[in-house]
Amino acid sequence: MRWQPQVVDVIMGKVALDAPLTLAGWVRSRRDSKGGFSFVLLHDGSCFDGLQVVLDASLANYETEILKLSAGCSIRVSGVLLASQGKGQAYELKADTLEVLGWVEDPESYPIAKKRHTLEYLRSVAHLRPRTNTFGAMARMRNSLSQAIHRYFDAHGFFWVNTPIITASDCEGAGEMFRVSTLDFLKLPRNAAGQVDFSQDFFGKEAFLTVSGQLNGEAFCTALSRIYTFGPTFRAENSNTSRHLAEFWMVEPEMAFADLATIADVAEAFLQSVVSDLLNARDADIAFFTEHYDKQLRGRLENVIHQPFARMSYTEAVSILQKSGKEFQFPVQWGLDLQSEHERFLAEEYAKRPVIVMDYPEAIKAFYMRRNDDGKTCAAMDILAPGIGEIIGGSQREERLALLDEKMAPLGLAENLGWYRDLRRYGTIPHAGFGLGFERLLTYATGMENIRDAIPFPRVPGSAEF
RNA sequence: UCCUGGAUAGCUCAGUCGGUAGAGCAAGCGGCUGUUAACCGCUUGGUCGCAGGUUCGAGUCCUGCUCCAGGAGCCA
Numbered sequence: 001m002r003w004q005p006q007v008v009d010v011i012m013g014k015v016a017l018d019a020p021l022t023l024a025g026w027v028r029s030r031r032d033s034k035g036g037f038s039f040v041l042l043h044d045g046s047c048f049d050g051l052q053v054v055l056d057a058s059l060a061n062y063e064t065e066i067l068k069l070s071a072g073c074s075i076r077v078s079g080v081l082l083a084s085q086g087k088g089q090a091y092e093l094k095a096d097t098l099e100v101l102g103w104v105e106d107p108e109s110y111p112i113a114k115k116r117h118t119l120e121y122l123r124s125v126a127h128l129r130p131r132t133n134t135f136g137a138m139a140r141m142r143n144s145l146s147q148a149i150h151r152y153f154d155a156h157g158f159f160w161v162n163t164p165i166i167t168a169s170d171c172e173g174a175g176e177m178f179r180v181s182t183l184d185f186l187k188l189p190r191n192a193a194g195q196v197d198f199s200q201d202f203f204g205k206e207a208f209l210t211v212s213g214q215l216n217g218e219a220f221c222t223a224l225s226r227i228y229t230f231g232p233t234f235r236a237e238n239s240n241t242s243r244h245l246a247e248f249w250m251v252e253p254e255m256a257f258a259d260l261a262t263i264a265d266v267a268e269a270f271l272q273s274v275v276s277d278l279l280n281a282r283d284a285d286i287a288f289f290t291e292h293y294d295k296q297l298r299g300r301l302e303n304v305i306h307q308p309f310a311r312m313s314y315t316e317a318v319s320i321l322q323k324s325g326k327e328f329q330f331p332v333q334w335g336l337d338l339q340s341e342h343e344r345f346l347a348e349e350y351a352k353r354p355v356i357v358m359d360y361p362e363a364i365k366a367f368y369m370r371r372n373d374d375g376k377t378c379a380a381m382d383i384l385a386p387g388i389g390e391i392i393g394g395s396q397r398e399e400r401l402a403l404l405d406e407k408m409a410p411l412g413l414a415e416n417l418g419w420y421r422d423l424r425r426y427g428t429i430p431h432a433g434f435g436l437g438f439e440r441l442l443t444y445a446t447g448m449e450n451i452r453d454a455i456p457f458p459r460v461p462g463s464a465e466f
Numbered sequence: 467u468c469c470u471g472g473a474u475a476g477c478u479c480a481g482u483c484g485g486u487a488g489a490g491c492a493a494g495c496g497g498c499u500g501u502u503a504a505c506c507g508c509u510u511g512g513u514c515g516c517a518g519g520u521u522c523g524a525g526u527c528c529u530g531c532u533c534c535a536g537g538a539g540c541c542a
Contacts, residue, residue, distance in 0.1 A: 031499090031500095031502060031504070033498095033501055034497085034498065039502065054501095086500045086501065086502075087502085107493060108510090109476050109493085110492090111476075113493080115503080116478085118477080118478070235540090235542085238467055239467095243541085243542080244540085250542065390541075392542080436542075438542085441542095451542095
């Protein structure tokens with residue numbers, strides 16, 4: 001088929017000058033000249049820039065419609081593409097006809113006025129905020145980052161596996177879960193002991209929304225060697241912070257015949273690759289975020305590509321923190337988990353770039369992480385990014401059945417996760433993987449401070465609007 | 467969930483000692499201009515988050531609630 005050109009095609013120079021052109025989109029602003037014409041800035045979202053449309057007073061609907069256009073009106077314009085006579089843009093569309101597709105009912109109360117809005121306010125009109133520069137840019141960044149992630153894994157032999165959203169494992173080990181049920185909450189079936197009888201529920205047992213696709217991913221890793229998941233994930237934690245969502249997207253590669261060092265290398269190369277792709281694909285959008293939200297953004301992203309990440313063991317990290325001379329609110333002691341303030345120090349002040357911390361104490365990490373030979377630590381790693389904190393968490397998985405059983409037993413996991421044990425009973429292999437919070441990477445890549453601005457419609461405690 | 471701060475015009479905010487509401491932007495009208503965060507003039511626009519209380523009188527003081535933001539915990 002033959003596609004209608006969009007603004008991006010004009011900006012990229014793919015549309016011939018002096019040639020007929022039809023564009024459709026939304027009015028950002030209108031400026032009238034008493035020289036006998038008006039300027040309308042048309043955006044169609046295809047790229048950061050809009051295109052200036054020049055409308056002569058001789059147009060049939062100039063008085064009746066064009067002079068009444070306001071921000072948000074949808075229009076279709078046909079005319080000729082010209083080199084712009086004015087400053088500020090290379091091209092402009094000299095219109096022969098302008099058709100109003102949709103008016104804005106009440107321009108005064110149109111939520112996206114021709115002025116600056118706070119991000120907090122725009123969250124309250126999340127259905128209209130994609131029309132702003134910021135959220136249009138964010139949507140394009142989000143898409144380009146997704147595509148880059150798929151591209152990286154595809155290029156390196158990883159298969160995308162769609163792991164289930166609904167799970168019956170109530171102990172996936174990562175926080176509170178949302179219950180999935182078709183039971184009538186007003187008339188819950190009870191068993192003899194007075195407990196809710198979940199055997200009558202849709203799945204014949206309790207079911208939840210997944211908090212991670214990792215365990216299912218491992219099943220495919222132990223057959224296809226290299227796989228990754230990329231999909232929605234749910235946490236019912238009552239977390240009210242700028243870094244948490246109840247529904248978010250996670251990327252979880254799992255690699256067979258790999259150890260911790262290998263997966264750390266993969267994680268670093270992966271981040272460098274997707275950031276590099278982003279810099280190439282979204283120059284104008286990154287320029288905007290750098291100009292308006294974080295002056296150091298572009299430089300920081302270029303650093304990710306050109307500088308190797310810092311690496312240290314947990315034991316070294318503790319030592320660095322203890323010798324830092326900094327007064328921390330929480331104690332720094334071998335065996336305790338690193339707090340936000342510690343992670344921030346390591347990434348922002350000590351290394352001033354992403355840091356990979358490896359070999360954490362076994363006691364503070366998840367059951368599936370592989371015990372190291374020292375008997376105290378496990379083959380876990382976190383990547384800490386300046387301004388974000390933990391952006392990736394990963395590990396080599398415990399492939400030795402006896403050791404896995406030892407760690408599953410106290411958690412009572414053997415019953416529900418028999419299938420997970422099977423992966424060690426039948427042709428077990430060393431393997432490793434990591435989880436990446438997609439929106440956390442996106443906030444890092446855009447310089448935005450609140451993760452709620454990195455997802456189209458944020459779900460957080462107390463709010464599932466739109 | 468905890469700590470701190472906040473809620474006043476469509477938006478961002480000011481509002482003194484408790485005395486009946488103000489600005490900028492937006493919007494509307496007019497002027498000017500190959501304009502582009504335009505500019506100049508005029509105009510419209512308010513259940514001061516909700517519910518109680520104190521007071522002759524509450525945007526202002528008190529209590530409770532709701533919502534929002536930042537930080538913490540949990541985590542990705």
